[in-house]
Structure formats: C-alpha cells, structure tokens
Amino acid sequence: MDTVQDTGARRTVKLLIVDDSNIVRRRIERSQQFDDLQVVGTAANGLEALELARRTNPDLVTMDLTMPQMDGIECITQLVQMKPEVRILVISALADKATAVEAMERGANGFLNKPFTDRQLNEAIAELMY
C-alpha cells in the first residue's frame, strides 16, 4: 500500500537558473525552499541557457534579462520555441515596464523584481509550478 501512496507524491521539478551574476545565481539556488525542486544547471548568458536547456530539459527557468552574448528576451523567445511547456520566471532589476511586458509577450510566465526577498522568490516559484 505504501507504494501506492508514493506515486501520489509530486514529481521532481527541474530548475535551470540563468543570470550573469554568480552571486544572484547562488542566491536563488540557496533561497529556494522546495524539497522537490532540483537545480539542474546554472547559466551566465542566453546561449549557455539554451544549450543547458537542451541537455537537462528543465521544467522551470529563472531568467535574467540583461546578459552578455544573448539577452533574456531573445533567450525566452528561443526557449519557448524549443520547449513550449517550460515555465519561465523573469528575475530582473529592470525598472523598465516595457521590457517586462515584452518578456511576458514572448512567453515568460512570471516576473520578479530585483532585489527580492526569499519569501518573494519562493512565492513566485510556487505560483508558477504548483
């Protein structure tokens, strides 16, 4: 009977963190408080993120917008084409609302302003995934 109960549990959510700042990446990794959330990779720019997404097949991606080589908007566009079911949480310090709207239009699912508290981060993730 125990095995039946086990199958009722939520499956692991695979998280990919994309941010050009090492500090922010580590911050997100440490602050998330979900037992069933598994960080499958961290990327410092859009190109790395796409490559990692191809390999690790994440369910959730936290996405910075201003990054070298390939910015967040472009990365979201390609990511959604590649994996339409992926959920994208934009985490950005951009006060520019137009960019936030643009990100949502390209397929982002949530928006979190930097700087953020642990609680805000966890609430934003929970809203997208559960």
Added chain:
Amino acid sequence: MLLSGVDRNRRLLTAAAGIVLAAVMGLVLIAGFRLATQIRANVGTLQQASELEAYPSAISEQLTALRQRLDTLEYTGHVHGELASSVRGFNRDFTALEHQKGIDPTAMRAAVALWTNYTPVLAKVLSYHGEPYSDTATNSSLSRSGRVFYAHVRRAELFAQANAAALHRELAVVSASLQARTAAAASRLRWLLSGGVLAVLLLGLAAAYLQVARGRGERAARDAQDQTRDILATVREGFFLLDADYRIGAVWSQALTTMFGRGDFAGLTFEELLRDKVPTETLNTAMKFIKLLWGERAHENLMKSINPLGQLEVTMDNGRGGKETRYLQFDFHRVMGPKGVKHVLCAVGDITSSVMLTRELHEAQENAHSQIDMMVGMLHSDPLQLGSFLDSASAGLKHVNAILKEPARTHAEFSKKLSGLARELHSMKGEAAALNLMSIAQRVHHLEDMLAELKARSELTGNDFLPLVLKLDELLAHLRGVREMTLKLSSLREQPSPADGTLSTPALRVPTAGPEELASTLQSLAHKLAEDHGKDFKLALSGLAQCPPAYLGMLKDCLIQMLRNAAVHGIEANEVRRAGAKSGGGQVRVDFRRVESGYELTFEDDGAGLSPEALKEAAVRKKLLSEEQAAQLDNRAALALIFKPGFSTRNEVSMDAGRGAGMDVVAKAVYGLGGRIGVSTNPGRYTRFKIALPALGETAVA
C-alpha cells in the same frame, strides 16, 4: 442590473399564481358541473318518488270505487281503465326508481316486497275483460263472470286497504333518503362554490401583492440605475470596461470626459483613446500589456507589477490651442465570466498634481540640502575669509552693475561689455567654489551661461541684457542672505562664554585675509578640484608669507585661476599618468620669493604640458586667429595665446574651466600691477608659469 434576479423570480411567481388560479377555477367548475348534474338527476328521481307515494292510496281508492260501482250495478269501464293506468304508471316509475343510486336500500327492499305481493292480486282484477252484468241494457244484476270479478275486486280492495299505508310509508322513506341525498349534494355545491370564491379572492390578493411588489422592484431598479448614473457622473476616476476587441463599453464615468477632452468613448478602441497622446513606443507597450490581460498567464499581482501605465505622461490639447502635459494612472482589473475573462475594468486617475507635488518636494529637498551644505561650508570656513569674499563679491557686483550701465551702441561695445562681465563673474565663481559656497557658485555659473549665450548672438541690443539684470538682482539678494547668515554665525561664535561672563570683541572685524588664510583657501580648493575632476594631486606652497599685503588680493585671484587650470587641463587622469610612467599622484608647486627686482611667483604642475600645435588649432577654432596667422606663429608666440581673452582648450564648459576667461584674467591682473607673465612647458612633463612683480614703491617707475 443587480435586481434582475429578484425581478425574474417575481415574474415566475406571478405566472405560477396565474396558473394555479386557472387550475383551481377549472376544478371548481368541473366539480360544480358534476354536482349540478347529480342534483338535477336527484331532483327528477325525487319527483318520481313523491309521485309514487300517491299511488298506493289512489289504487286503494280506485278499487273501492270499482267495488261500489259493482254494488250499485253502475258502469265500471272507466274506473277499471283508470286503475289499469295507475298500476302501469306505478310499475313504470317504480322500476325506474329501483335502479337509482343513493336510495335507502332497506326501505326500497321492503317496498319491492310489498309491491310484489300487490301484483298477483291486482293482476286478477286487471285481467278481467267483459261485461260484469247480465243485462247490458239495464244492468239488472251481476253476471256469473261479474260475480267472480266482484270477488277479485273485493279481495284486492281489502288487500290494498291493508297494505297501502305500509307501502306508502316505505315509499316515503325512499323519498326522504333521496331528499337527504340531494340536500347533501346541494350543500357540497355550496361549499365548493364558497371554497372557489375564497380561492379566487386569495389568488387575486396574491396577484395584487405581486404586482405591487413588482412595481416596487421596478422602482428600486430604476433608483439603482439612477444611483449608478450618479456615481459615474460624480466619481473622480475614469472608469470603463474593455471588451475582448479592446473596445470601450457603453458605460463610462464622466471624469473620462475631462481627462481626455472628448465624450465619444462607446466603441472606441484603447489604441484610439491614447493615440496622439503618448509616444508610439509607449502605446505599443500598452497594447501588448492589454493583450496579455486576456491571457491565462495574467495573474492580477503579476500584471500589476508590470503595468506600464502606472504613471503615463500624456500630452493633451488644453482647449486654448496649446498643449499640456498630464500624468494619468491606469489600473486594470479582470472581470471573469463563465468562459474566462469577460471584461477588463480600467480605472484611470489623474495624478498630475501628485506627480508635481513629488517633484516640488524633491526640489525643495534639494534646495534644503544645498542650504545645509552652504551652512556647513560656512561653518567650516574662516569667518574672516567669508567676510572678505562677501566684500569682494559685493564690490565685484557693483563693478558688474557699473559695466551694465555703461552706454553701448555698437556690437563691438556690447561685446566688450560682455567680456568685462564674464571676467568679473568668473573670478567670483572661483572664490565661491574655493569657499565651498556652492549655492553662490551655481548662481554665478548660471549667469555665465546666459553671458555665453549672449556672446554667441550676432546682434545685441540693450534689451538683451534685461534678463541678466534680473538674475544679478537675485544673486545680490542671495549674497545679502549669506551675509546675514554669516553675521548670525559669527555672533554665535562670539557669544560671551558662560564661564567668565565677559564680553568678547564685537562680531564684525575688518576682514583682511593674511597669507595663512590664502594658503588654507588654496589647499581646500585643491582638494575640492581633485575630488570634482577625479584627479589625484598635491599642492605644495612655499614663501607665501613673504607676499606683501598689497599683492595678496591679486595673488589670490591669480593662484585660484592657475590652480583651476592645472587641475582641469594640466594634471592628467590617473590612468593616463600611469601609462606615461609618471608617479601616482600629481604635483602642483607654488613658490613665492623676493628677488632683486621685486618678487617672483613660480607656478608649476607636472602634468601634460602645453602643445603649441593644439593651442594654435584651438585659437583658429575659436576664430581668434586665421589659419594663415596661426601658421606663422612660432612656439613661443603659440604658448602666449593662452593669455589672449576668450581662449580655452576645453570644448565643454564645466564649473571650473573652459570659458576662455582663465589666464586672460591672470595676465590682466599682472599687467595691471606692472608685472610680467611668462609660460614655459615640456609636453608630457610640466607647465610652468613665472610671474614677475615689481618691488613696492617701484610701480610708478616701471
């Protein structure tokens, strides 16, 4: 709109009441009809029964009459016929009655039994046919058959006499039972009719009540509509609904009309509402955002956080032919229907005044900050220095006024006026900055900007100087304020100390700045310049104490100017210095000494030095020289260009340099005292100014 549910219920109730009323009336009618039919049948039967009651005595009497006629030998034919008819009638009616319902069965059975006994006795009488008398003409006596007939009649008479009462009694009971039944049916009909009337009355009352209630409901709905209209007319926010085509609905609040200066909102798209009022880019973002509101990803909080129309700057016609800028705040709320988003409710607020207030607050804060900065600066500086600055600034402004009052007609004269003003103001700014009196320095800087603008004009008239005069008045008022504050500060400093209670010297002393004050002014200016321009250098002063008081003022002016030039033009940025393999910090050296012929000031910085070619190019660019003239200059002459009025090598204007009034002021001051000025440089290594001043008392001779 809110009452529609209640209204519908009320209508249903009314219809139901109508149906019930009709059904009840139908039932009453059917039941009444059946009862009436039954009563009618009963009445017929009752008539038969009461008629039957008469037969037994009638038969009995007819038999007696028949017997008497036989006794008296009279004619019997018609009596016999009557009897036969009676019996036939009784038989007929009795048989019909037997099958009627509701008759007392006991009485009926008894009556039937009695009549059954009658039948054979009567049959013998009725079956007689013929003449009972022997002589038909005279009826003299009974014939043989007559005698038999007589015997039958007599027996029947006796039987009838014996049984008529009993039969009549039984028939009366039957009749009574029928009567009772009819009465019961009539009573039922009465009740039924009463019930029917009551039901009709009740239903009528209910219908009337519902009608009244409906009227009240309609009135309430009308009132609610009125109230909605009043709310929409009074509320200060603009409210409207957007449908899935981003079109505005039929209802909107009146405030929109004043906000957008139009009244035709119904059916207008959101894009049309904002077009021509906001930049295209903003409009595109807004439309993208609104599109997102209809999507399933649009959580209220998320959409609120990325709302690009939270503070929208719109340009409107002000109704007087001009344009005005207003700030609008758009809030969006999704109205959900059974099939997802039904409408989006937009709330628009005019936040212009609050935005303006925030700005004013910000400016006031900045002002307060700069005032505090100034006070702190004043606290940190020597009151003597401050006093001397204020004196020289007042004198300077008086001079400026004098220059402004000079009559001028030609462009050249106006130009000269401007140059004079510029020189005066520039040195005032330098001193203010040196004393950290930024509020004064900024005001003078502003004046200089106005001068520069005037200088750039090809034509000048006296009127062009008017704004300048106003600005100067403002500066004078500010200076007065600063002076008052200085007095207050110095009186604070000179308060009698509570320990000994003696009065110290009065607050105002004659401000004569000595060499020590000059040294500290220069050091603090050097520090400030280094900070402002991101340069790193040290100022080394020597021999200033040997300066005679008569030269001190001029020395100060010149040194401030040269120090500023060195900081801006001379000393390189740190990176440049490192690249040129120079030591980390720059060095500015000032040396004043007595020499045989009088005094000598050396001012040297180990900065970039001067490039004669760059100076020539700058002079050509500033149109101080033609290209041909420049080409003919040797290096010495090129270096001397920096003493020409209006020269500067920097293109952009900063507070400290770049106005071309730099070395020009110094040279003029030096020449004014009968001195000489020279410059030597080694590009990339140093710039050195040497100023020779005559010994005091020899001025006149030189």
